[in-house]
Amino acid sequence: MPSSRPTRRRRVERREVRAARRGHRFALLTLLAIVLVIALVLSAFGGNARPVEPLSMVNAAVSKQTKPFPQIVALRGVVRLQMPIVQTQATAIGYHSSSDGAMPLAPIGHQANEGVLQKVFHKVFGGGGGHPSWYRLGGGSTSALDVGALPGTNVFSPVDGTVVGVTPYIVAGHRFGSRIDIQPQSAPSLVVSITQLRAEPSISVGTNVVSGATRLGAVVDLARVERQALARYTNDSGNHVTIELRPAASLVLN
Numbered sequence: 001m002p003s004s005r006p007t008r009r010r011r012v013e014r015r016e017v018r019a020a021r022r023g024h025r026f027a028l029l030t031l032l033a034i035v036l037v038i039a040l041v042l043s044a045f046g047g048n049a050r051p052v053e054p055l056s057m058v059n060a061a062v063s064k065q066t067k068p069f070p071q072i073v074a075l076r077g078v079v080r081l082q083m084p085i086v087q088t089q090a091t092a093i094g095y096h097s098s099s100d101g102a103m104p105l106a107p108i109g110h111q112a113n114e115g116v117l118q119k120v121f122h123k124v125f126g127g128g129g130g131h132p133s134w135y136r137l138g139g140g141s142t143s144a145l146d147v148g149a150l151p152g153t154n155v156f157s158p159v160d161g162t163v164v165g166v167t168p169y170i171v172a173g174h175r176f177g178s179r180i181d182i183q184p185q186s187a188p189s190l191v192v193s194i195t196q197l198r199a200e201p202s203i204s205v206g207t208n209v210v211s212g213a214t215r216l217g218a219v220v221d222l223a224r225v226e227r228q229a230l231a232r233y234t235n236d237s238g239n240h241v242t243i244e245l246r247p248a249a250s251l252v253l254n
Helices: 005-046 116-125 229-233 248-253
Strands: 072-076 079-082 093-096 133-136 144-148 154-156 161-171 174-184 190-199 215-219 240-247
Touching: 072 144, 079 190, 079 240, 093 229, 133 229, 144 229, 161 190, 174 215, 240 248
Parallel strands: 093 133
Antiparallel strands: 072 079, 093 144, 144 240, 154 215, 161 174, 174 190, 190 215, 190 240
């Protein structure tokens, strides 16, 4: 008669496989339970915290900084948006959605006000670090970049390129500074728009600008006419300049 040993061996192997699978499922469920407990603890004890984190400096030892250190804060394809405010004078960086077709930007650094689940995920699996710190100002895309600073603070070009427009910036029917449109050298089919600044008189259509070196103007004060979302993460009224990127064709249409 045929031996029953191969059959018993297969049964043993199947039981071992099933046991191994149960062990893996148990380990996964345990890990998920731990993550859930950590999330609940963070939610209970730190959910309402709104930390104000200072911007990271490339070289904090320099106290008499007059121009921004070369520091990329956002990306979109070949376009690299550099810090437009001297790092020691900037109050916070924030992103929010734009209502007029601006293109989403990829922030550099880490989100300082990320949600509990994001924090847990990054603590367990890593990632989400780097500099500078930035804040999400509401839902939607990250198509508008706000860089906070006190009124009167110098604003420098975030890209190398050519000025293609200088127009009034209107809020509540009144002019508050200008909007400066720059055609980036790296992407001539796009336009970088900077608003909420008082334009430097020497800036006009056709002016060539250099990122971090060419002064475009100074931050204007909008605290009297609108409540600024960036104020939640600064120690002032949240004044700032806003940078957006859009196709050059949309500039013509507008």
